[in-house]
Amino acid sequence: xxxxxxxxxxxxxxxxxxxxxxxxxxxxxxxxxxxxxxxxxxxxxxxxxxxxxxxxxxxxxxxxxxxxxxxxxxxxxxxxxxxxxxxxxxxxxxxxxxxxxxxxxxxxxxxxxxxxxxxxxxxxxxxxxxxxxxxxxxxxxxxxxxxxxxxxxxxxxxxxxxxxxxxxxxxxxxxxxxxxxxxxxxxxxxxxxxxxxxxxxxxxxxxxxxxxxxxxxxxxxxxxxxxxxxxxxxxxxxxxxxxxxxxxxxxxxxxxxxxxxxxxxxxxxxxxxxxxxxxxxxxxxx
Amino acid sequence: xxxxxxxxxxxxxxxxxxxxxxxxxxxxxxxxxxxxxxxxxxxxxxxxxxxxxxxxxxxxxxxxxxxxxxxxxxxxxxxxxxxxxxxxxxxxxxxxxxxxxxxxxxxxxxxxxxxxxxxxxxxxxxxxxxxxxxxxxxxxxxxxxxxxxxxxxxxxxxxxxxxxxxxxxxxxxxxxxxxxxxxxxxxxxxxxxxxxxxxxxxxxxxxxxxxxxxxxxxxxxxxxxxxxxxxxxxxxxxxxxxxxxxxxxxxxxxxxxxxxxxxxxxxxxxxxxxxxxxxxxxxxxx
Amino acid sequence: xxxxxxxxxxxxxxxxxxxxxxxxxxxxxxxxxxxxxxxxxxxxxxxxxxxxxxxxxxxxxxxxxxxxxxxxxxxxxxxxxxxxxxxxxxxxxxxxxxxxxxxxxxxxxxxxxxxxxxxxxxxxxxxxxxxxxxxxxxxxxxxxxxxxxxxxxxxxxxxxxxxxxxxxxxxxxxxxxxxxxxxxxxxxxxxxxxxxxxxxxxxxxxxxxxxxxxxxxxxxxxxxxxxxxxxxxxxxxxxxxxxxxxxxxxxxxxxxxxxxxxxxxxxxxxxxxxxxxxxxxxxxxx
Numbered sequence: 001x002x003x004x005x006x007x008x009x010x011x012x013x014x015x016x017x018x019x020x021x022x023x024x025x026x027x028x029x030x031x032x033x034x035x036x037x038x039x040x041x042x043x044x045x046x047x048x049x050x051x052x053x054x055x056x057x058x059x060x061x062x063x064x065x066x067x068x069x070x071x072x073x074x075x076x077x078x079x080x081x082x083x084x085x086x087x088x089x090x091x092x093x094x095x096x097x098x099x100x101x102x103x104x105x106x107x108x109x110x111x112x113x114x115x116x117x118x119x120x121x122x123x124x125x126x127x128x129x130x131x132x133x134x135x136x137x138x139x140x141x142x143x144x145x146x147x148x149x150x151x152x153x154x155x156x157x158x159x160x161x162x163x164x165x166x167x168x169x170x171x172x173x174x175x176x177x178x179x180x181x182x183x184x185x186x187x188x189x190x191x192x193x194x195x196x197x198x199x200x201x202x203x204x205x206x207x208x209x210x211x212x213x214x215x216x217x218x219x220x221x222x223x224x225x226x227x228x229x230x231x232x233x234x235x236x237x238x239x240x241x242x243x244x245x246x247x248x249x250x251x252x253x254x255x256x257x258x259x260x261x262x263x264x265x266x267x268x269x270x271x272x273x274x275x276x277x278x279x280x281x282x283x284x285x286x
Numbered sequence: 287x288x289x290x291x292x293x294x295x296x297x298x299x300x301x302x303x304x305x306x307x308x309x310x311x312x313x314x315x316x317x318x319x320x321x322x323x324x325x326x327x328x329x330x331x332x333x334x335x336x337x338x339x340x341x342x343x344x345x346x347x348x349x350x351x352x353x354x355x356x357x358x359x360x361x362x363x364x365x366x367x368x369x370x371x372x373x374x375x376x377x378x379x380x381x382x383x384x385x386x387x388x389x390x391x392x393x394x395x396x397x398x399x400x401x402x403x404x405x406x407x408x409x410x411x412x413x414x415x416x417x418x419x420x421x422x423x424x425x426x427x428x429x430x431x432x433x434x435x436x437x438x439x440x441x442x443x444x445x446x447x448x449x450x451x452x453x454x455x456x457x458x459x460x461x462x463x464x465x466x467x468x469x470x471x472x473x474x475x476x477x478x479x480x481x482x483x484x485x486x487x488x489x490x491x492x493x494x495x496x497x498x499x500x501x502x503x504x505x506x507x508x509x510x511x512x513x514x515x516x517x518x519x520x521x522x523x524x525x526x527x528x529x530x531x532x533x534x535x536x537x538x539x540x541x542x543x544x545x546x547x548x549x550x551x552x553x554x555x556x557x558x559x560x561x562x563x564x565x566x567x568x569x570x571x572x
Numbered sequence: 573x574x575x576x577x578x579x580x581x582x583x584x585x586x587x588x589x590x591x592x593x594x595x596x597x598x599x600x601x602x603x604x605x606x607x608x609x610x611x612x613x614x615x616x617x618x619x620x621x622x623x624x625x626x627x628x629x630x631x632x633x634x635x636x637x638x639x640x641x642x643x644x645x646x647x648x649x650x651x652x653x654x655x656x657x658x659x660x661x662x663x664x665x666x667x668x669x670x671x672x673x674x675x676x677x678x679x680x681x682x683x684x685x686x687x688x689x690x691x692x693x694x695x696x697x698x699x700x701x702x703x704x705x706x707x708x709x710x711x712x713x714x715x716x717x718x719x720x721x722x723x724x725x726x727x728x729x730x731x732x733x734x735x736x737x738x739x740x741x742x743x744x745x746x747x748x749x750x751x752x753x754x755x756x757x758x759x760x761x762x763x764x765x766x767x768x769x770x771x772x773x774x775x776x777x778x779x780x781x782x783x784x785x786x787x788x789x790x791x792x793x794x795x796x797x798x799x800x801x802x803x804x805x806x807x808x809x810x811x812x813x814x815x816x817x818x819x820x821x822x823x824x825x826x827x828x829x830x831x832x833x834x835x836x837x838x839x840x841x842x843x844x845x846x847x848x849x850x851x852x853x854x855x856x857x858x
Contacts, residue, residue, distance in 0.1 A: 013757040014300050020610035024633035027608050036313050038306035044758055053303045061310035075797030128797035130812030184329055185299040225361030225414035241418030241771045286730050300586050322599050339589045347596035461745035471585040511647030511700040526702030
């Protein structure tokens with residue numbers, strides 16, 4: 001029987017051979033398994049960004065084994081785990097630190113889980129700092145070849161898995177208080193809100209919005225895509241993961257507004273007052 | 287029948303999962319298709335740099351499907367297209383914004399083209415901002431599996447495709463005025479000129495050259511490779527795409543001369559005058 | 573017969589299409605060969621860093637053909653070579669500039685070598701500056717398909733291959749003088765020493781260490797992994813390649829101590845004196 005495909009996401013970056021060595025270990029164990037690199041550019045140790053990227057990606061990947069490593073606690077008491085989920089018999093392999101939780105939840109929840117520290121598929125000796133190479137990659141490859149979870153480790157209670165909960169948007173004082181979840185490479189800022197949150201906060205879709213951050217206000221428009229506003233202008237749109245996001249057409253919202261992950265901002269209806277142009281200067285991109 | 291290989295070039299970068307999700311979509315549709323990543327490091331929205339990289343790469347790739355996404359106008363009126371070209375039945379898939387034009391031209395011109403916005407192979411719903419995932423990748427995969435272009439979209443006139451024309455070098459005032467097309471990761475600057483342009487401008491191959499930029503002059507030599515000049519010196523050479531380029535041996539021409547894409551400079555014969563050493567200081571690299 | 577897998581390491585970076593074009597050339601010659609990218613993020617022209625990454629990776633890769641290109645002298649007198657090594661019939665392909673030497677040595681030494689500049693498998697014309705595309709990639713692919721070394725180039729004496737020798741740690745003055753070999757993407761600094769060097773230098777494993785660099789001292793502890801010290805503290809540990817390394821838990825040792833490759837530092841027992849806290853301030857990470 002053919003090997004299942006293996007997707008691979010990490011914060012290993014492109015500078016070092018970490019991701020490459022994991023790919024090599026997989027190729028030794030499962031030469032026929034297709035490896036699909038999702039990204040290795042998750043910011044170092046940023047479990048939340050990794051979790052969002054994984055949950056956003058998996059619905060588009062073939063069902064198979066899903067290797068994910070963002071693991072600041074490597075070698076400590078956090079558990080290495082493999083988790084089978086309800087949908088399509090997918091298996092996620094990685095550290096039990098919340099990284100995999102949003103994906104697990106989105107795909108129907110965990111139905112079986114094993115702890116991997118003594119896995120018979122691990123490479124020996126297991127280093128204290130590179131479980132990607134020594135535990136996660138060889139276990140993922142063995143599962144891709146057909147190993148059952150009980151063969152890969154010791155059963156644990158699926159309910160005991162670490163959870164990661166994202167902050168919620170808050171309708172308040174005539175607006176919607178939101179948090180920047182992450183900034184992508186184009187400078188677009190993903191928010192913890194969806195289109196329906198705008199409706200719930202009674203923000204009219206046909207009126208300009210004000211984006212308030214740190215005391216200053218910026219005029220924005222609701223749009224479908226970047227080009228729905230003029231070059232250099234701010235647009236609030238539903239991104240490809242159906243989150244609200246902030247962009248500057250042909251520019252960087254992150255740079256224009258100084259946005260960083262974790263920043264809070266408020267979306268509210270723009271005033272129609274005479275002084276609006278003063279309080280809502282044009283956002284420029286370079 | 288086996289799937290054709292798919293090459294993939296974009297400006298999606300390494301920080302996010304964009305390129306990875308497209309690879310995943312391809313793997314779902316065409317599990318057997320080999321995906322060859324050309325680069326995802328095209329500077330964001332830099333259609334010209336992407337177009338050059340694509341045209342330079344395709345002669346070295348297997349014939350197949352060639353997915354290219356540098357798409358600042360995503361979701362607006364620019365057309366998503368697939369284009370079959372004369373050579374080896376290759377098909378290019380991407381936005382009709384000039385990105386694919388130099389490659390199409392170099393490989394014999396377009397013989398058939400379809401518009402993809404209503405393609406039966408697209409993922410639904412199509413997001414407004416991620417056509418790589420929702421349109422281009424699944425269409426490329428379907429074509430790699432053997433779908434004919436008329437099945438993938440609505441026929442359009444090949445002559446209507448957007449063209450991208452690079453600036454031309456100009457022989458003038460005893461020299462050759464050239465433009466920096468791009469700077470590579472080593473700091474080498476590719477120019478819009480070829481060796482024959484030097485001949486046409488009557489620049490003698492056996493004499494030192496002066497590179498004039500923004501009023502200052504730098505001495506250079508024509509060479510075959512970096513090591514043909516001393517460490518830290520400037521060399522004008524024919525690069526691996528047969529363009530003239532500027533490099534500093536073991537250094538960065540871009541940093542040494544402050545070069546950026548779009549900069550104009552003049553190549554002319556170096557003076558033999560007594561004051562040459564003053565006007566042509568040694569270029570240093572760090 | 574199936575093609576052997578090809579691993580690929582270079583300093584081509586992610587910005588340009590260099591690595592992608594080499595992958596494309598391989599796919600043309602050997603469509604069935606699996607290509608495993610180890611890394612293309614070796615610092616530009618850093619032969620030593622590339623050599624260490626290659627030697628550290630190969631024991632984890634499938635036996636096959638191992639393509640490696642960090643080649644500041646491309647097009648000059650340095651030889652392009654293919655080298656067969658004692659272990660598992662592996663073949664390394666790349667420039668003869670020391671890049672491949674530590675891996676060759678670690679895997680049992682060279683048993684056969686050929687010079688490739690006139691290889692019948694090269695692409696013609698061979699450019700002067702992109703031997704990865706024109707010489708190394710097509711030769712590697714041909715060997716992966718089964719070509720014997722004598723068919724790929726002219727036999728040379730294995731003993732004539734360029735060697736690269738790393739600096740050795742030196743026990744002296746009650747401590748161990750070590751050199752930073754490289755800094756990884758997390759800011760961890762790999763040292764040219766192993767656990768046994770600490771023993772030889774009579775540094776007690778159960779006592780705090782002082783790390784002396786440029787006249788200032790920093791307190792550290794020996795640990796197994798990052799989490800064995802408090803957040804922001806310095807740990808000396810055995811890394812996944814069994815080298816001693818310096819890390820800051822959840823931080824960057826490189827930034828905290830200003831470390832760069834080539835820096836020398838001294839590991840010695842920390843004083844137990846009353847003034848220790850003053851001389852060994854807490855290292856902070858951001």
